[in-house]
Amino acid sequence: MNTAATDALLKRRQRLLGPMSTFYDEPLHLIRGEGVHIWDADGREYLDCYNNVPHVGHCHPRVVEAICSQASMLNTHTRYLHENILDYVDRLTATFDASLSSAIMTCTGSEANDIALRIAQSVTGKTGVIATDHTYHGNTMAVAQLSCTNPPPGGHWPNIRHVPAPDSYRGLRNEAGELDSTAFTASVEQAIYSLEEEGYGLSAFIICPYFANEGFPDVPPGWLDGAVAAVRRAGGVIIADEVQPGFGRTGTHFWGHQYADIIPDIVTLGKPMANGHPVGGVVTQPSYLEAFRRDFRYFNTFGGNPVSAAAALATLAVVQEEGLMDNAQTVGEYAREGLLALAERHECIADVRGRGLMFGAELVVSRECKTPATALAKRVANGMRQRGIILNFLGIHYNTLKIRPPMPFSQANVDLMLEVLDVTLTDVMVHTDIEAGKNPGS
16 A cells, blocks of 8 residues: 555545545545455555445446447437436336325435425425434435434434334344334324424435444334334325346345335435436336426436436346346355354344344443443454445444445355355454453444
């Protein structure tokens, strides 16, 4: 690593962009990507086990060709007629329940979630919103109100309610041995009552159906039924944020809400939608879209432009035609089996969970006390980066390793990742006091 060059780049970045955060103690200076690999400015190759933006692999030739071909002919906004956006929405909505047949194209997931909140307001005439207390749905002014992990200056708006995020490792179990949903449903009902008492009423309940930022707890299909029923009784709508679990990532279902066995009223999309080209979207029923168009004079200059639509169409075609959802299921199961084997040798691995190609392991001080090993997770992520493997961590306690590679990830890639993780855990444990019962995260 050229330390002097990296330091100079960081100083220039600070001066021009302000205090933007970077991943890892030694930030990566990336210059190239292909498939599931990326290369830094020194020519070092890394296995990418984290980035879902290049959903079908870095620089997939079919997506690159679609972008270049359309950019060489025309790119403009959607107040002119063009087939690309219509062809894409046709193919996209075919993957949803028949009720979800209309869409608005945006540039980001943040915009999509902002629009979803406004659609809900138009449909219900109310303004109250419920989210979990460890969620992330983007960074517009309205959407930022949903975050407790980075609360807005001046505090949250009075029409926002947060409910405790589910924790399948520490939460109460029902008779079937599954995470009990009773408390979660009750917290949603209490939030609804509070919003109605204060005159806001319930507009929307917004969730990632995979609870990705919450550490992807192991919740079974139907777990959300009670909460969804409570929302619908109160006249609210369900917004499913599919930015992370969507487009086949869970392996068994194309969308996270399909695995959860719910049909949302609004679905929001983003990151992986066009393999790195800035595309987001909102899918909903036609009557909801009509209500939104009636109440808000909305127009997006770049959302759904011909080049973006071409990139999104190519990405969707690759997912469906190259069997990437099936690959996610097969490789994801193989990876989780490998992590469980590692857990037999490393006491700090307390819980292995996930579905498809979004999985990980929760790290603890001891399995008996279940105390989160937050700093250990950070050390592991940095140790893996030093050894050429890119992953990260998240969750309620920021102690869950997050592995979310591009969809062409293979079993051979898993083997390498597990081999390096084994070495890294061994090395990190030698240099930490976790075995003595002290929490390096405290």
